[in-house]
Amino acid sequence: MQEYDAGPGEDASENARQLAASFAKVLKTGKPDHLAVLHYPIPIEQPDGTVLYDDRYWSCTHTPIKDASGSVTHILQHTSDITELERLRRQVGRLRPEEASSALDSLIGGGMFRRAMSVQADNRRLESERRQLLDIFMQTPGFVAVLNGPEHVIQLHNGAYGQLIGHRDVVGKPIREALPELAGQGFYDCLDEVLATGEPFQGRQSPVQLQHMPNGSLTTRYLNFIYQPIRNDTGAIMGVFVQGHDVTDTVLAAERQKLMIDELNHRVKNTLATVQSIAMQTARSHEDPRSFAETFQSRILSLSHTHDLLTRSHWEGADLREVLEHETAAHGLHRLTLNGPSVSLDPAMAVSLGMIFHELATNAAKYGALTPGEGRVLVDWSVADLNNPHLAILWRETGGPSVAQPERRGFGSRLIERNVRHDLAGTAQMHYRDNGLSAEITIPLNKEAA
Template sequence: MARLIGSFDWSRTSIGSLCEWPPYLRSAVDVMLGANVQIVLFWGPQFLALYNDAYAPTIGDKHPHALGKPAREYWAELWTDLEPLLRRVLETGETVSAKDRPFYIERGRGPETVYFDISYSPVHGDDGAVAGVFCIVNETTELKRAQDIERQLAAIIASTDDAILSSDLDMTITSWNRGAERLYGYGADEMIGRSVLLLIPEDRSDEEHELFRKISRGEHVPPYETKRRRRDGTFVDVSLTVSPIYGGAGEIVGASKIARDITGKKQFERFQAMALGELKHRIKNILSTVTAIARQTFVNGEEERAAARTFDERLASLARAHDVLTNGNWEEADLRAVIDTALQPYSPDRFQISGPAISVGAHTVTALTLAFHELATNAAKYGALSQDGGRVSINWHEDRDASRFVLSWKEEGGPNVIAPTHRGFGSKLIERLLASELRGEVRLEFAPSGLICEVDAARHAEGTEAS
């Protein structure tokens, strides 16, 4: 800026050529150019602008064109705000100062509101009149925004129902919000400066030490559920989120913890488990009653007893389908779990099972379990599972939109297969369950090397039917 000011043609301005500058103007410019703080000097009634290197970045693309120009020209967008300040100093000779003074400015990055600490002082001429305004400024925009964010975060932390506390790496508590007071029963004055281990059940102290070891190493700690001890000695179920706190040099200096009371969630889970257990028990009782009725009904001869055994096995298969659902959320289950459960009566060494992890709806679970029971029963009587060395390959994949899946059952190593002259109940059941119930397509091929069953079905048959 010293070079630019020295080479500028000041003779074309109201200040006059450089060699004619009065001593007080030279002194003001020398002070300005030698300073490391942001300074702009507005001179004369037109407020012609002179500024130093520290100030130049503050005005963005106005530099260097604003040098020697009236302030009204290059500070036009904020002139109605700036002019009264400059005229006050020029006309009264008093110094005007302010902290975080907002200004609306355009400097090449679009219109923005920025903030400055300002000190506008008069520069007096030989006659004692004010000749110019010496403006020392310090842009505080980023600091102001950071402080605003900090205040907002502090307000959120103070008003949230979640318990939020921070501690250093020695596990000493350094902050404690009202949510923590409500959850744990301790006031901030009681907990700040004390160890966070006061809140940890004795059987979970190792968990807390390992947590801080991970934080100090910069490792990610995913949210998890645990227990914490209240002031009255009782325990509360919480969902805990832990984040590192960084120091000014970027080093990890502590941990921030957000704990949410999940007592209601845990109570619901316990009630849900009890209700599902009761439902499972009642379903089994119903199936047992149906089985007893069937056994009492089919008692006349060997053929009837064989039918009763087949009926029992199908009911047992249906019970296993309900086991899969009650072990989950009753709405869906993993396809591999469905297959493994359906094939429990048989040695797993006889099956080669592969496919991606996908979930299927409750209706699909029941239909698949019964269908696999029929396929396995047929294989044990007539197909690959009826002799040593026979195996069954089961594989599946999703279609493109993941709403359907394609599954294949393929038998190998069994006796030569001869296509039946008529379809038995098992074949009809398979086709009904997989084709009709699941809105799918079924292909049964009695190849000489072994039965092949291929099905293209909906993952969630209930949704298909509803639509």
């Protein structure tokens, strides 16, 4: 800001500041500004080259001069020298009360001059308060805007509102022109209703489609907001005050939580159904309570192992090799050979295959290659047809006792068949040979295609 020479004295800097502030206000607002009383000495150069200051008082009016576009190009300063009035005021001020009895004396000595000084002081105070309120308005964390008139012209908005609309240049534009993407979403109608009725409108978690830049793609935001009518001194409604908060993150978090709870309920129901089925089928195959308890416990532990794997990945899935290792580790990994690529299984696949591998390993430990001896289990798997991928698993037992096809299907066989056919939409073939059991399992990896 340009510095102005206000002469010597303690008040010089304040006098210069008042003058500069008045000019700045005219440039910013485009409206005239008045200084009722300005103490501003005038420098007068003396014949010997020295400069003396003539103490003067002024009443100033600063009027903007604008070009065709409405921009302020010049400021017209009209000043009235009220120095003599000030000197008379001071002179009268030194008189005794009984001496200052005329109307003119009263006028000069106090009334008009003091009122002028008081008005100017009030104006400075109000201007300071206005700036403070404007700073608070602009820095508030929620979005705020002031809309004027029946067209809802955006007169002012803060940074949060600008961020919400992609920092578009909307000041001075009607809302329908500034934010055309709001058409058909009901917000224009709500603003019209507030302006017509004077009743505020409140929205909670209201979805709104907004562009972050002109002609850009629409994004969905969720807002808590209120439209408040703005009234003038006579009570007439002049505009709408918009205030609110972007609660998109809160709404999306609540939706994710609901989805997680629904998914948890689904998993719990499925798990309980699986446990119930295991209990019933195990009871049919084991009349002895001790035998039932041991078998039932081992199958529940198998289910628990797979759940542990899924928990580590936040139930996003598990790798096939990890599922196999978990379900066969109790029988000694040195007696198993696992060969195949990395295959990611979704949670449902992981649970079903975990139960299947547990049954195969348990049967091998009781009757097949994993009984005491030199038997081994070889598990090979591969993925075929990448356009419609299928997982092929071959479980082969070697070096163990010969096995014969059972006379009746036990729970293990039924569980394998049910899980493969119904849960995994695949096929399973069991071959009982002299050198051990062989199981071929094929399941689609794309469940939608299946």
